[in-house]
Amino acid sequence: MMANASAAATQLSSAPSSRDLMVPLLVTAPAVLVACLLVVLEVNRVMEERLRPPMDISSFAGALRSGDYEQAFEYLRDTGSDANNPIPFRDSELTGNREVLVTPLLIAVATRVDNTVRVLMGAGVEIDAPGNRFALCLANQLGDTTIAGIIAHDGGPAAKTVTCPAASPSPQAPLLAFVE
Amino acid sequence: MEAESRRQGRFWTTAALITAAPLLISLCRAMWTAPYPISETVGLMELAGVMPDPNPAPHDGVDPVLRNIFSPTARSWYRPFFHLTWYVLWHATGSLSATLLLFRVLEVASVASLILLLLWWLRPKSFMDYAAATVAVAVLLGTPGLRENLEIPMLMTLVAMPMVMIVWMLLERPHVPWHSAVIVLLTLIAIGYKEQGLVLFPVIVAAWWTRAPGASRVATATVAVLVLAYLAFRFSTTGAWQPFEQDVGLGFGGLSAGDASSRFGAFPYWMYLYNASSTVGNILFSEPTWGVFRILRDIRDAKVATWQINELASSAMLTALVIWWSVRTWKREAGTPWSVETRLVVATVSAIASSGALGFNYSRDRMGGMAVVFLAIAAYFAVRAAGERIALHTSPVRTTAAALCLMILAGAWQIRAMGTIDSVRLRAVKVHRNWIAGLQQRRVDYDGHTQYLRILNGMAQQGFEPVAASLYPDWAQTILGGEP
Numbered sequence: 001m002m003a004n005a006s007a008a009a010t011q012l013s014s015a016p017s018s019r020d021l022m023v024p025l026l027v028t029a030p031a032v033l034v035a036c037l038l039v040v041l042e043v044n045r046v047m048e049e050r051l052r053p054p055m056d057i058s059s060f061a062g063a064l065r066s067g068d069y070e071q072a073f074e075y076l077r078d079t080g081s082d083a084n085n086p087i088p089f090r091d092s093e094l095t096g097n098r099e100v101l102v103t104p105l106l107i108a109v110a111t112r113v114d115n116t117v118r119v120l121m122g123a124g125v126e127i128d129a130p131g132n133r134f135a136l137c138l139a140n141q142l143g144d145t146t147i148a149g150i151i152a153h154d155g156g157p158a159a160k161t162v163t164c165p166a167a168s169p170s171p172q173a174p175l176l177a178f179v180e
Numbered sequence: 181m182e183a184e185s186r187r188q189g190r191f192w193t194t195a196a197l198i199t200a201a202p203l204l205i206s207l208c209r210a211m212w213t214a215p216y217p218i219s220e221t222v223g224l225m226e227l228a229g230v231m232p233d234p235n236p237a238p239h240d241g242v243d244p245v246l247r248n249i250f251s252p253t254a255r256s257w258y259r260p261f262f263h264l265t266w267y268v269l270w271h272a273t274g275s276l277s278a279t280l281l282l283f284r285v286l287e288v289a290s291v292a293s294l295i296l297l298l299l300w301w302l303r304p305k306s307f308m309d310y311a312a313a314t315v316a317v318a319v320l321l322g323t324p325g326l327r328e329n330l331e332i333p334m335l336m337t338l339v340a341m342p343m344v345m346i347v348w349m350l351l352e353r354p355h356v357p358w359h360s361a362v363i364v365l366l367t368l369i370a371i372g373y374k375e376q377g378l379v380l381f382p383v384i385v386a387a388w389w390t391r392a393p394g395a396s397r398v399a400t401a402t403v404a405v406l407v408l409a410y411l412a413f414r415f416s417t418t419g420a421w422q423p424f425e426q427d428v429g430l431g432f433g434g435l436s437a438g439d440a441s442s443r444f445g446a447f448p449y450w451m452y453l454y455n456a457s458s459t460v461g462n463i464l465f466s467e468p469t470w471g472v473f474r475i476l477r478d479i480r481d482a483k484v485a486t487w488q489i490n491e492l493a494s495s496a497m498l499t500a501l502v503i504w505w506s507v508r509t510w511k512r513e514a515g516t517p518w519s520v521e522t523r524l525v526v527a528t529v530s531a532i533a534s535s536g537a538l539g540f541n542y543s544r545d546r547m548g549g550m551a552v553v554f555l556a557i558a559a560y561f562a563v564r565a566a567g568e569r570i571a572l573h574t575s576p577v578r579t580t581a582a583a584l585c586l587m588i589l590a591g592a593w594q595i596r597a598m599g600t601i602d603s604v605r606l607r608a609v610k611v612h613r614n615w616i617a618g619l620q621q622r623r624v625d626y627d628g629h630t631q632y633l634r635i636l637n638g639m640a641q642q643g644f645e646p647v648a649a650s651l652y653p654d655w656a657q658t659i660l661g662g663e664p
Contacts, residue, residue: 024311030591031314
């Protein structure tokens with residue numbers, strides 16, 4: 001006969017009373033509660049994923065502006081967009097509320113979120129592409145040595161060939177000075 | 181009567197499986213969608229010869245990669261089967277994505293089979309058994325020893341945990357010759373994956389000493405010879421080992437390996453004892469972690485989080501309960517033949533002590549992985565014994581109070597089990613962020629390392645895939661303690 005855990009059980013001879021049931025009921029309650037909670041949360045998560053609307057270009061710009069680099073990446077991944085392409089962008093602090101066509105990298109540099117810059121560098125940004133050429137210049141002008149370092153490092157040899165225009169970003173709209 | 185008992189057994193076992201299913205499925209789903217990290221994985225695959233140079237240099241017949249995998253002097257640790265798993269999967273499939281997929285299957289199957297084997301062996305036959313089984317599952321999932329072993333792709337101990345469960349099941353079954361062969365084989369495989377597999381040796385010896393039906397003298401002797409040969413082999417090839425190979429914790433802080441070597445290198449044995457005790461302490465009390473008394477430090481600094489209190493209190497309560505059950509069982513069965521329960525007491529002590537001993541050089545939570553299987557089984561018996569004892573109380577007030585204490589203990593461990601699943605999710609998010617924000621830096625840093633870059637770029641897609649983030653709001657995470 002196979003030995004198992006229950007073989008060692010102390011047999012209770014009497015029929016189960018309410019007290020006999022109370023202990024296992026109380027001990028089991030958290031497990032049942034957790035099981036039900038997990039089912040609800042997991043189903044809810046699946047439903048949320050299915051019902052979530054796809055991102056559009058304005059939410060991509062919004063993600064870049066707010067520094068939500070994961071969402072920005074999600075847009076590039078899901079749409080297959082070229083990270084070098086300029087996108088329409090308007091912001092009261094960065095463009096003086098003017099709508100301009102600007103590359104994601106320049107927005108990322110202007111917002112000074114280093115992880116957004118890293119994401120874009122990994123997503124195939126060419127540092128010598130027309131709209132990106134002055135990203136390093138903007139970072140230097142803003143005095144952001146971390147971001148300048150990332151562009152110089154991740155941009156490879158192309159980052160060393162950049163010649164900056166004689167522009168100085170306005171505090172009201174720093175991005176405009178480097179938009180091509 | 182026997183048919184009725186079987187029917188009851190099937191009912192409660194099914195109920196236990198159904199209750200554990202959401203935890204298990206949620207954990208497996210989190211592990212399934214978790215990306216492989218850049219650091220560790222790419223280097224490990226490079227070591228195992230994945231995506232090698234298409235035009236390799238000629239060699240004398242034995243693949244230099246294999247030679248390196250089995251070399252005892254190449255690294256201070258020796259985990260040839262772990263590296264061999266990558267090697268075999270790569271050579272069998274020739275595809276990076278298939279290799280990653282199969283490795284993930286192995287990882288998820290290890291944890292799933294561990295929980296299923298535990299429930300299969302416990303096979304609850306009554307309501308109280310069922311209640312105790314739900315606690316045992318939560319204990320297994322909620323311990324730091326399991327949690328830290330869920331890190332993908334570090335399956336060295338995780339893969340051995342179902343093996344220790346199988347070995348224990350076979351030791352408790354009537355002796356059949358092929359069982360002995362399986363026990364020896366699983367012990368060898370577990371040791372080949374990681375040194376922690378050695379925990380099986382004292383467990384098997386303890387089972388034989390306590391006359392477990394499946395512990396034959398031949399199997400025990402064979403395992404003993406193999407383990408002694410393994411130890412002789414390892415100690416004869418220790419060559420350039422430093423007194424401390426990794427950073428160590430001490431008190432409320434830590435020391436780098438170099439600092440520890442210079443400070444304690446002349447007589448490292450007290451520090452070894454501290455490290456071993458730390459691992460034991462972590463198994464029993466969830467403190468210290470990596471040799472550092474983090475919870476006590478945070479209590480001192482008034483920075484303690486709810487999850488830390490929960491971990492310390494629930495571990496202490498469970499350990500007290502297991503000690504009470506062990507002493508009670510020992511006293512009750514004194515002078516009688518060894519039983520499942522008395523054997524389990526000896527095996528649990530052996531597994532915890534040997535896990536501590538194997539952590540002599542540095543303490544990590546994951547080193548308790550093999551022992552927590554026994555802790556979970558012991559928790560089952562302890563909770564069941566306590567439940568049966570409480571039901572016998574004559575005072576309704578005392579009964580209710582004691583039952584509520586058990587419920588609090590069970591609830592605390594369920595929260596910890598949820599925290600374990602959340603830790604897998606949170607780690608996955610971290611790894612995903614590292615892929616999307618750190619890939620280009622790696623590419624530039626490893627420019628010229630062609631094999632590394634081939635693997636890195638081949639793995640990028642899985643790092644980019646969406647990950648399952650935490651299911652809980654921030655306030656709940658402070659209770660669950662999932663932050664890896």
